[in-house]
Amino acid sequence: MTDTHETAEHVDERALTPQEEPAAHLQERLRALHDAAAVKISDAVPANTRRAYAADRADWAAFCAQWGLDPLPVQEEMLALYVTELLEHGSAAVPTHKRKPLAASTVERRLSAVATWAQEEGHAPNQRASRKVLEGHRRAHPTRPRRAAAALEEDLRAMVRAAQSHELADGRPALRRRARDTVLLLVSWRLMLRRSEAAGLRLGDIQWHERGMRVAVRRPKTTVEEVWKPVPYALDPELCAVRAVRAWTGILAEAGHTAAATPLLVRVLVNDALPVHPKPLSPPALSTVVSTMAERAGLSGKALGPAEDASAPVYTGHSLRRGSITAAARRGAARDTIRRLSGHAPGSHVLESYIEQGHEWDEDPLAGL
Template sequence: MTEIERREPASLPARRQLSPEAQAALAAGRADSTRRAYREDREAFIRWCAERGEQPLPATQDLLVEYVTHLTLTPRPRTGRPSAPSSLERMLSAISTMHAELNLPKPETKGARTVIAGYKHQLALDKKPGGKQRQVKAALPPALRKMLDTIDRDTLIGKRDAAMLLLGYSAATRSSELVGIDIGEPVECDEGYLLSIYRVKMRKFTESAVPYGKSPATCPVRALRSLIAAMREAGRTEGPLFVRIDRHGRIAPPMVRHGEPIGDPSGRLTADAASDVIERLATAAGFEGRWRGHSLRRGFATAAQRGGAPMVRIARQGGWADNSTSLARYFDEGDPWEDNPVMGL
């Protein structure tokens, strides 16, 4: 029995119990990271209600206002600061969807969202973290070159990192999409590589053409070909393309925690591990700010837009919908001097 079911008040109306298969099917509709975050958010809400003697389900508007207010005032152990507004928004979604999954009326969240809006406004006025949306830095071509310069491309791990950097950029992948590629999936042709990539937000495969680059050092086709050849020499002809590699060049070394094996047995990198690679390369190149896997996706969108590529071509290469309204937020700001609208006035 789950903690939610243990805490459920006896006064609640009877509801249909979902089978384990149905619960698994429902959970599969969300990304792993979302499922983990929702589970933690829900458990925290249930604990807080229990400590106060409150009935968590169904949640009233006043209860959610009280809970959100509590979170805006309570420092988190890891950061020493209260939760960010974006975390509070996710928490409300977790609680709302929990009601839907338990066949309960959807809670009224308007009051809680008003609290979040005021909290975010005050953080901005006080110039505190959370008041301004944190965006990753865009990995534009000059940054890519500097990051590539830090890599020893004679080693297997260096070949992997270079291919991750260049393929993630040229195909505008999310980290989860990048690590989902298998060795046998890229199809080489005269012009470069064709990849069928499962786009997690669109929930469908899209075709991305990866052409040769003008310079061998920044060519995604050569980097990908080099990695595939090296993996085959190491005995890997199938399975994930991007895998764990230790400093001795061993592929997928076993990982153990408390005596129990952990991680994908095939060695496939997680999305977080792929982002850590980008962060490590950015640090080695001397860059400041926040660098993650999304830096490649944002860098591609920005560079393509500045280069005059049609919006629909940018969208299709990166797996955005043709009429995507969110694509613009991936564009990095232009040069503050060269693109300044005051110039020439």
């Protein structure tokens, strides 16, 4: 009888509605839900953006601390002074002897980081004065946008040939580095990948097909889901991403690296050996490879004009994505077709600028004069 009574009491306690639960237990549940929601909200923001915003907010907090103020809630006047400080002198978190003025685009990102921080805490800061400071600075100090050069088809070919010329210190061919860098160039270009997207590829993201291969692409900047993209064999073997990946994965297999979680673009040791436990190339390292191959191919030295101090094209990891989009536009590909492969958001102004570059010599209203 006693056991039955205790069981009934236990069932009754578990069946209580939220309104009947003790207040302390409700508060505990709410805290747990709040923490879980905060984690999910954070996960919705790309990791690179989270890191950048965290550094930006720490800099704002350091600036406020210099004046004995709390970073939140944000005061309109102090925010305008902070923007001025960044434009005139640089980051407050950097030692005085190392400080230098920041670009307006960087300051704008920091302003956004502070504003979103305040909004997350329930405060909507007035940015009117800060935006006016930025606008006035841009008018007084106009600058030419610094963009990564677009690596078009022949540029890509030159970089692939540069990658195929890797040698060791004793003059022997660095076969593994040659194969890996060729894959890096061709896959990034063919799939219009961002640096982080290329660096995140794994062997399990590759599926062979009689017409080529399918690659699982994750674009955390615009979506949380992976999308399988077909890559057919190219007519030109030298620029064929499928052949390059087959050759490279064969080299990895010979070294015993066949697990699905193995990075596609692994680090290669100085002696051209593969490490026992392969680690992926980081996005900055990937960009360095592209810059180095462009320099070896003689692309970075192309002058843009007659001035002796004319800027030379800057080739970075983004050059492959930009160049591929521009090349597709020149070949007459539809905007939506390009967007589906590149992963840009609908109506993206960035994508439009790349496409316009592909048509800049074709859309002259005075052509024929």
